[in-house]
Amino acid sequence: MSLLLQKARGFNHSYYQPLQLAILKGDWKSTKAFLDNDSSTLTAKITILGQTALHVAAVGSEWKLVEKLAQHMPPNMLTELDLMGCTCLHYVAMGGSGSVDAAKALVAKNSSLTQVTDFKGFTPLIYSITSTICKEMVWYLVLNTTDDSPACPFSGPSATQLVTLLTAAGFHDITMYILQRYPNLATVSDSNGSIILNVLSKLPSHFQSGHNLGFWKRCIYRCVPVKLEYGKTIWNALQTLVPSIKFVRDAKLRDASSVRLVEFLCSQASAKNDCQFWQSFMSADIIFNATSSGIVEILRICFQFFPDLVWTHIPNEGYVAQVAIKNRQEKVFSLLCKMPTICNMQVLALDESNNATSHLAARIAPQVESFPGAAFQMQRELQWFKLDHQQEVEKLDHPLHKEVKNQDGKTPWQVFKEEHKALHEEGKNWMKDTSNSCMLVATLIATIAFAAAITVPGGNNQDKGIPIFLSDNTFIVFVVSDALALFSSMTSLLMFLAILNARFAEEDFVMALPEKLIIGLAFLFLAIVTTMVAFGAALSMLVQERLKWAPIPIALLASVPIVLFAMLQLPLFIEMIISTYGSRFSRLT
Template identity: 25%
Template sequence: MNPDVAAASDVPDIKIIIPGDDESHASPPNLMDEIRNSKERGDMYMHAFLDEWDKMLPIVKEDPNSVRIPLTGLGDTALHVAAGAGNTTFVEELIKLMSPEDVLRPNSYGMLPVHLAALSSHHRIVQLLCSHHLLDKMTYKDIEKLFFMTINNNMFDVAIKLFEKRPVELTFARDEQRLTSLHILARKPYEVLKRKLQDDIETRRSTVTGMDLLRRIWTEVRKLKIKEILDLTTKPSAVLFDAIESGNHDIVIEYFMESVAILTNIKDSNGRNLVHLLFLYRRLEVFHPLVNDKKQHLLRAVDNEGNNVLHLAALLPLEFKSFSGLSAKIQMQRELGWFEGAERSVPHELRSMRNKKGKTPIDVFYDEHKQLSKDIKESAKGIADSGMVVATLVATVAFAAALTVPGNKNSAWFIVFIVTNAIALFTSSASILSFLSNFTSSRFADTEFVMSLHPSLTFGPELLIISVAAMVVAFIAASFLIFDCTTKWVSYVVTPMGVFPLLVFILFQSKFFDDSYWAKYYRPKLR
């Protein structure tokens, strides 16, 4: 609940003293009136706070002035309390009995009931208290305060209604942090800006989205002079930079790209220009149409640390610094793909440039991905150890089975048994050698492992799958050899049972290969 709205505990603790018979006629009249008025205010507060309109209605009808009575030490009236508590029905009925002046009565901190509702994200109540006849009587100061509250709480339909009332003033308006409405919208995720809200309470039509509000404000910005646009969109920070840093959608960035001509010389606190940020936050789809022969100086510029665009492209993104839902191997593959694509997008001489620490872009890439390389190495060792154990067991079973061939050697099933058993033996042996190469190959060194994955991580598990599948088929063939002349039904029962462990093995083994599927459907979204 909003701090400006008094809680139930704020109701004055009134001790009612019941006089005895000998002094019942001695109490001053004004004391009894004060006690009675305090109790009534306490009751009114609780009715408003608990949404008890049926109990509040007789009080208001008996005394219309009761809607103006402060019920808390903060000067909150019944409408303040109900609006802050989110009691929609109470507010809707109460304002029918109030004049616009009473609805717009502020508390001791200058907060209107609609401000308290907006701070607490009570959208319906804000809509009720923002009818056109109330907005016409609201001061600009209150409109501006409400405008920023509604944007911060994603009530874009109300925000655009306020903007239409005072478009010029609200275009230049800034909040307590000196941010304009463009700065706030640029920092919001696109998923929030494109979200449709509930129907408007007056028109019953589908409400506007944050993108509609952004388009309306930007239409007003286009009418300004270049110097005014520059001041508006670059102080305290560049709105285009804010949109890029927040990972916003291309549609949002395109609006602010209209002013790119006046942003070419703008830098952030780290000395990074627009192109630096596009590489840092991996927005090459915006970079390619932006940079031409006239803007090559942006591409070759360095920041305060001497980093060029490739140094920044080599940095590990925020999503990989936290839990990304991907294995280290897949992360490394994506990182390599991104960095190689960035290298192809810039002049060749940038690859060998050194920053103030004396490091080239590839040196920065190594440093940033050391932990990821270590994770891959540890994962590879775990896979190799487990794979070698399983492959050794399969090879042992296959070798022993080859020495004790069951049943009739003239049967076609005998040929199936020999072939599949040989496949199981030799592929499991190859799998052992493949996993063993993780520990013997020089490519397992850190300096090379960062840039490439050892082939055994792919071929070892694949060979192991083949060997297990062949072992299962060999067992099924052996059952037909043994029960060929007696109870054949046993073989037909064993066959489908043999498929089950094979499917389970493939399912669990695929966890090492199908990280791309995992990332697509189960990767958590970062906020």
């Protein structure tokens, strides 16, 4: 502050104010007139922060003015630092995609500008990663920045900051490009191990295992190609029309880059024979972060290059298998199950509080997965603990451990009931509320279907009581669909009634209750579909004599609620089926 006051005393603010305002407004005509009137202003410091006209234009994000001013500025003036310690390129680097052309104009005028550092030793490249994170700008500065002194951005003190920011931003392809040119950066480490691996282990969303995509996005993820060797135009058009396709493809590209980056880091580390270096490169923190976050890709690659890492013991947490169980990371647990001997030994280990692995599985998960409802969260917790169709934890654990008491004198099942008391009550209420809502819909459909069966469209023959439209094929469609609607709604009603009358014990949430709910919802959906078909058939019979084209719009309109119901409820329904019947573990025995 004292420096600014000292600078302000000898600064003619009123003289330069019109120039500043013209630049900040993007008024090139007024700016050029001022500069033509006083040519010394082009290189003068026109603010109390020691900024030139070029600095002011860059700070004000007036990129067109930056390009025009750069043409008139002497090349050596482009490297001038203001009192903030920045060149004009430092500010331009933070401008995002709109400032790339301005950066190119500055570098074309003075190619050494990319090497100039601020007071902390940071180049414009560092600034480009810390601001709006424009990948185009980062790529440009990477390609135009060298490791020359005095900056030495790829081997000097700022190199650690560079790889940390690049990794955190998710620009793994850029990181790979830099590492291939400067392999020593791959082995940069601190007290917590490898800098890059440490950052990656805290970013589960940068790996496929860490995605929490919805049903449709998961389908897109499987189909979208990483490399567009053929049909590039078609995919670009699809990405424009459906933004979610671009989002999913970008995520898949980043996932592939993340895996390649981890493989490269481990390959570089494995080439080193220094045991001390190897220990500093791979720390327990990295293994714990990757395990607790479920980043199975990091663990698989690390175990491949360094098999002994599977025996990593994290203080106050346990072995890798125990950390995976506590954090409900099934993909990590599946990976360990492919090494049965190691997995069995880790599962059988007791911790400092005499807790068996069953005690760990009995505790409620610190982070709950995305499930259809509280009942299915309870189901998943039981699947980790109880002996059911997956049988993982309890199957691997020793039978004696089921009754082993910890320091608090509690068995695993006692711990489970206490830890999940609130979730159990929440799941019970969720089941009842869902059943009540669905019962109301099923009752309405059953009432309508029964009434429609008695009062058929067109009425009956008064002499014989035979329906008038009996010989019409559309009438047969009506009768069959109406009967299916009635039978389906009644079946659904009975299923939901059975849920309401259930005892709601903890064990019932594994299969009994979810099965009833799935069957009830399936028949309810069938009842809705057949009701709409019966309505469409009945309406068509009544108007087909006068409006021959009527069945087509009727069928289209009748399909609208069916499609909406399917779009809104089908993903949820599939999640329920997968949670109940699907094998969430890649290895079960």
